[in-house]
Amino acid sequence: MDMDGLIPAPRTAERRAAPPRTLDAHTTLHAATGTEPLATLLRTTIGPATGLPLPTGTTRTPAPNSVLLRINPALAAEHGPEGYRLSTDGTVENVAVLIEGATPAGVHHGTQTLRQLLGPDAFRRAPLAPGRDWHLPGVTIEDGPRFGWRGLMLDVSRHFMPKDGVLRYLDLMAAHKLNVFHFHLTDDQGWRIEIRRYPRLTEVGAWRSRTKYGHRASPLWDEKPHGGYYTQDDIREIVAYAAERHIRVVPEIDIPGHSQAAIAAYPELGNTDVIDTASLSVWDTWGVNPNVLAPTDTTLRFYEGVLEEVLELFPEATSPFVHIGGDECPKEQWQKSDAAQERIRELGLAGENGLQSWIIRHFDSWLGARGRRLIGWDEILEGGLAPGAAVSSWRGYGAGIAAAEAGHDVVMCPEQHVYLDHRQAAGEDEPMPIGYVRTLEDVYRFEPVPPQLGPEAAAHVLGTQANVWTEVMENQARVDYQVFPRLAAFAEVAWSRLPAPAERDYAGFERRMTAHYKRLDALGVDYRPPTGPLPWQRRPGVIGRPIEGSPPNV
Numbered sequence: 001m002d003m004d005g006l007i008p009a010p011r012t013a014e015r016r017a018a019p020p021r022t023l024d025a026h027t028t029l030h031a032a033t034g035t036e037p038l039a040t041l042l043r044t045t046i047g048p049a050t051g052l053p054l055p056t057g058t059t060r061t062p063a064p065n066s067v068l069l070r071i072n073p074a075l076a077a078e079h080g081p082e083g084y085r086l087s088t089d090g091t092v093e094n095v096a097v098l099i100e101g102a103t104p105a106g107v108h109h110g111t112q113t114l115r116q117l118l119g120p121d122a123f124r125r126a127p128l129a130p131g132r133d134w135h136l137p138g139v140t141i142e143d144g145p146r147f148g149w150r151g152l153m154l155d156v157s158r159h160f161m162p163k164d165g166v167l168r169y170l171d172l173m174a175a176h177k178l179n180v181f182h183f184h185l186t187d188d189q190g191w192r193i194e195i196r197r198y199p200r201l202t203e204v205g206a207w208r209s210r211t212k213y214g215h216r217a218s219p220l221w222d223e224k225p226h227g228g229y230y231t232q233d234d235i236r237e238i239v240a241y242a243a244e245r246h247i248r249v250v251p252e253i254d255i256p257g258h259s260q261a262a263i264a265a266y267p268e269l270g271n272t273d274v275i276d277t278a279s280l281s282v283w284d285t286w287g288v289n290p291n292v293l294a295p296t297d298t299t300l301r302f303y304e305g306v307l308e309e310v311l312e313l314f315p316e317a318t319s320p321f322v323h324i325g326g327d328e329c330p331k332e333q334w335q336k337s338d339a340a341q342e343r344i345r346e347l348g349l350a351g352e353n354g355l356q357s358w359i360i361r362h363f364d365s366w367l368g369a370r371g372r373r374l375i376g377w378d379e380i381l382e383g384g385l386a387p388g389a390a391v392s393s394w395r396g397y398g399a400g401i402a403a404a405e406a407g408h409d410v411v412m413c414p415e416q417h418v419y420l421d422h423r424q425a426a427g428e429d430e431p432m433p434i435g436y437v438r439t440l441e442d443v444y445r446f447e448p449v450p451p452q453l454g455p456e457a458a459a460h461v462l463g464t465q466a467n468v469w470t471e472v473m474e475n476q477a478r479v480d481y482q483v484f485p486r487l488a489a490f491a492e493v494a495w496s497r498l499p500a501p502a503e504r505d506y507a508g509f510e511r512r513m514t515a516h517y518k519r520l521d522a523l524g525v526d527y528r529p530p531t532g533p534l535p536w537q538r539r540p541g542v543i544g545r546p547i548e549g550s551p552p553n554v
Contacts, residue, residue, distance in 0.1 A: 005515025006116055007488050008177055008495035010143035011079065018089035018138025021096040022065070023050070023118075025131070028057035030095075032070035035107050039069055041244055042111045046118065049522075050134055051127035064090075067097040067114075069107050076102035079144025082179070082246075084110035088117075089138030097136065105246040106144070109177050113141060120518035123175075147448065149411055149463025150494035151180035151250075152487065154479075157187035157261075158286070159211075159470040160228035161479070167241050168476075172523070174245040176491035181242055182250045182323060182465060185230075188260035188283040188291075192229045193251075195309050198266065198302070202229040205265040208282040214432050214472060216286040218543040222474070227282075235313045243318045250321045250375065251314050255303060256293040256359050257329030263291055269299050271333040271340065286471045288328045295334065295343050295355050300362060307366070316371050321390065324363055327377035329356055350383065357383030364389050375411070378403070394419075394467065396554030397450045404453060404460040412448040413465040416551030418490060420482050421469045423546060424528055431481065431539035432472035433546040440530075444489040444509055445501040466490045472544065477526040481537055484527035488516055 006013070031039035043054050054067065062068045075083045084106035087098040097114060101107035115122050118134055152173055154161065161169075170181060185192045191205035207227035213220040230238070242249050260283045263270040270277035271294045283289055293299050310322065331352035334340040340355065349355050357380075364374040364386035375390040378399030385391070390409040393400025400410040415422070415435070422435030448464035466487060473479045489509065498504050513530075520527050528537070 005512045006113065007509075007512055007516050008492035009512070010113065010141045011497065012143070013139060013141045016089040016091065016138040016140060018091075021088045021090075021136045021138070023052055023067070023096060023134040023136070024065070025052065026065055027052060027054060027096060028063060028066045029054040030057035030062040030066050030068045032068070034071045034104055035069040037244065038104060038107050038111060041108070042067075042069070042114075045111070046115055046122050048126055049122045049124045050118065051130050051132065052134070062093065062095050064094050064096065066095045068093055068095045068099070069111075070098075070100045071103065071107065072100040073102055075100065075106065075142075075144075079106070079142060080148075082106050082109060082148070083142070083144030084113075086110045086113050086117075086141045086143075087139070088136045089140055091140065102144075105179070108174070108246045109143070109145075112175055112177060113143070115175070116519070120515065120522045123519045123522035145177065145495045146497050147461075147463030147494050149180050149465065150178045150491065151182055151411065151413075151463065151465030152178055153182035153184055153413070153465055153467040155184040155187070155468060155470045156192050157184055157190045157470075159474055160190060160192060160226065161470075161476065162228065163230060163234045163238065165476050166238055170238070170242050170245055170247055172487075172525070173247060175519075175523075176487060177495050178487075178491055179246060180248050180250060180463075180465065182252060182467075183238075184252045184254075186252070186254050186261065187258045188289045189286075190227055190229075190282060191261040191265065193235060193253075193310070193313075194229060194231045195306050196232065197305050197309065200265040201262060201306075203265070205261040205282060208284045210284050211474075212285040212471075213474075214539075214542040215434070215545045217545070220542060221284075232309075232313055239314055239318050248321075249314055249319050250323050251310055251319060252323035252325060253303070253306060253310060254325030254327075255363070256295070256299075256356060257327065258289065258325055259293050260289050260291045263293070266302065269293055269302060271337045273339055274333045274336045288330060290330045290332055292329050292333055294337070295340050295359060300359075303363070304366060307363070311370060311372065319372075321373050321375045322367055323375050323392070324360065325376060326356070326360055326380040327394070329379065331356075353383035355383075356380075357386075360389065361386040390462070392465070396552070398554050400461070401450055401453060401457075404457040407460065409460050409462050411462050411465050413467050415467070416554070417446040418443065418464065418466040419469065420466050420486055421472065423544070424482075424486065425532065426546075427532075428540075429533050429538055430544075431478070431533060431537060432542050433544035434472060435545070436547050436549070436551040438486070438551075440486055440489050440513075441506050443486045444493065444506055445504055446490070446493050447501050448493065464490075464494050477537075480526035481528050481533070484520060484525050485513060485517070485530075488513065
């Protein structure tokens with residue numbers, strides 16, 4: 001029993017004087033109505049590690065040595081729709097373990113807490129001691145999240161992550177009670193989703209001839225071709241896998257900037273009256289790219305076709321939001337383009353920012369008519385925000401504050417705090433160091449809701465998200481190193497009702513991380529050790545872009 005190491009910290013956890021409960025080969029699993037899929041998932045999650053078969057209970061009344069899953073809507077009143085109660089003390093039901101949730105999502109979170117209570121060995125893929133009994137002392141935990149949006153964004157465009165790696169990250173998210181997977185599928189460096197009506201998007205756009213190694217100022221190149229994409233059936237599998245774990249998926253199709261891979265595949269999408277778009281290839285380096293989409297009817301119809309297939313692959317129940325990017329769109333080509341300038345005059349727009357706003361508004365209306373909501377990076381505020389759009393506030397708090405005060409929903413993900421590509425410590429040992437130092441403690445003290453927001457505006461903060469941009473993460477081990485252990489701190493910020501940043505018990509969190517590192521070890525996560533990178537985690541001689549000092553609070 002590992003109650004003192006629970007991450008994220010539960011709202012209440014009370015030990016009770018009750019005989020210890022034992023899970024063994026005779027323990028049965030009872031799934032009340034609405035929890036049957038969760039019983040299956042619990043077996044596949046802890047069954048291999050514990051060796052427990054957990055057969056379905058057949059008696060009307062669960063036996064004292066059983067695990068009982070059930071829905072209890074009354075829990076929502078105090079703990080919200082994802083709230084749960086986990087009891088091993090027999091005070092509610094005379095069973096070994098009772099997990100009840102306000103909704104199936106709450107039951108799922110309770111099963112993740114049970115897994116932590118069983119100890120690090122419950123995170124392995126096979127039992128270390130077959131036939132072992134698993135003991136649980138009496139405890140009652142009542143819990144529920146602070147935010148309804150607890151997200152992780154994974155960039156698979158800069159460096160492709162194969163499907164199995166994505167599924168693994170969904171499991172890691174579920175283990176940390178995160179519930180939104182922002183899937184960054186397209187960018188200048190690669191198009192990663194099969195679109196059947198436009199096959200060149202993956203035939204051409206999914207592959208680049210070489211890759212910059214390190215920051216864009218580095219002289220080093222990886223001369224191997226790089227690429228990959230997810231077939232439509234891969235996407236369906238990823239979405240279904242996420243849904244089983246009560247994770248929503250937000251697909252991102254980037255427009256009008258970050259689009260060179262699409263233009264390389266279909267040159268007519270670019271500003272053909274300014275540059276020779278047919279000469280473009282999928283970009284092999286990093287930074288902000290000047291080659292943006294042309295603001296033409298051809299472009300609009302093309303991306304409507306893309307999004308029609310995207311909506312079919314990402315059903316509304318799992319993906320109510322669709323992210324359209326909208327960030328880092330240089331306007332120089334539009335300034336030089338006769339076609340773009342004519343469109344500005346024709347529509348009476350306020351310059352190039354107005355032109356970008358017109359594109360965003362078009363897709364806001366288009367998605368809204370199909371029952372979805374548009375979300376974009378905070379540049380979509382420039383030129384006027386589409387009425388129903390939500391904002392991913394990445395450049396700091398400022399855009400999120402402005403959007404929330406104007407009545408728009410916001411996801412807080414400021415780069416100064418929760419961009420996990422940023423380095424974790426100062427010093428030469430950090431591999432390919434990018435950005436400001438953001439330690440485990442820095443992330444733990446991140447506060448998603450700025451204090452200057454009043455209650456009405458603060459209610460528009462849907463939640464928070466950590467973002468993982470993979471320019472300098474060439475494989476899964478590098479992603480693990482940048483993401484962990486900081487994602488554990490972020491998960492607690494998103495889930496638990498913590499005091500003000502300066503008042504948070506970081507020393508207590510560090511103590512709980514002692515147990516959590518053992519869980520990560522059991523899961524095979526290549527995290528950054530507290531003492532610094534291991535020799536094989538370093539990248540000596542590879543240039544990064546470290547920024548000294550503390551990040552600005554903007």
